[in-house]
Amino acid sequence: MTTVGLLYPGHFAEDDFPRMEILLDAVRLVVNRTDIDEDAYVIDALIRTGSPEHLAAGVEELQRAGVECVVWASGGGSFLYGWEGAHEQAAALARATGVPASSTSLGFAHAVRELGADRVAVASTYPERITGLFADFLHAAGIDVAVTHAASLGSAAEAAAWDLDRVKELAVAADRPEADAVLLPDTALHTAGHEADLEELLGKPVLTGNQVTVREGLRLARRRSWSPRLGKLFAEREAPPAPVVAWGEGRERAHGGKRGWAAGE
Template structure:
């Protein structure tokens, strides 16, 4: 039924808005299942726009990391995002950005910029930025990976000027997003050492948001994770701060 205007009622002012938003373009691997987790670090007024790399039918390992780091495919993904004019584009994958070392991660960001990103950062570059922001030079590493990928991550960190005092992995090559917090907490405890200044938990497909502050209180040191440094570094390039109550990286950046 059509509404009939009432001439005795003063017209209402049009609603204000929409509010201005800043966009972060997110390129992630085809099997990324944790879009919702990245959102948890976003402050008001920041929007995430996701796209994915092509599908590869193989287990998580070195071969897959090399496939999903293909510059041409990532540049195609970036081009699918630039129409919305994001402030920054991030490549949300740890293994795909550390697999070719520090120089490989830098070249990947440069490739994204050449495809039209106004600024770009990868998860692994965000990791080094976060360790520097925390003043950490000695780090313990916890991963869900097979040994071949964990070893490649330790090599990346050493190239980045960090000392890896220990590393532990779950030995998984699929379904990483299904790992429960209890398993990851046990892995972090196993990886930690007294001389480690922080623990890094790798893989953007491993859920971690809800355990970070809990494990930091238990260990008395920063516990930084792949999705955390992905969100934090992208926001930092925009001049914004991540949301993460009681998380040491977020608190340090806010000071």
């Protein structure tokens, strides 16, 4: 049994994780919810969500649960720290927990590499400015963003209230023929078990915030788990070539060869 620790901000779509636990074989997902000061899709509020004091508050419970790794399950609360800042955030979390750590945003970069996608489309619930900063984060990871589409919601509560039809509308609105995959970065969206439906609709891989978060935890734990309902990212029974190699090479070119335990590199 592989035990993955997840720090999730607030009470929005955290019920996605028990659903994924059922769909995956021999995987235990331990979710510890962190406090948020304000549920608002504004830059300052989202950055505060990922502050060291908020993340540290959930560490002790995860340690008692015997987790093998920890993932900060927030899109805006990680990519708004920037490329280097997100790695520093994960490194601080790794030091606090004593196990490898990462975040949803770093997980997106790894997942895109794993799928071999050269160009992506971003289907975002965030306002346009915040959506643009996610695109900047992906660019810093060496990922080409073909297009961004922002639904411009005001809060995670609004995103959590969307049903599958609204999620499908968002994905369709963002998709372009030149995009190899469509990314939905918000972990407040309920998407667990619907990834295969979204991929059938678009005819290409779809990466969602909570799906990518769990995959990142399994990557850190060096475990592969298979579930066709969770989309192409979980569709292979045999593990593909580890994305960390190409990822490390990319970071070496861009950042002077530094690697770290924080993102499991």
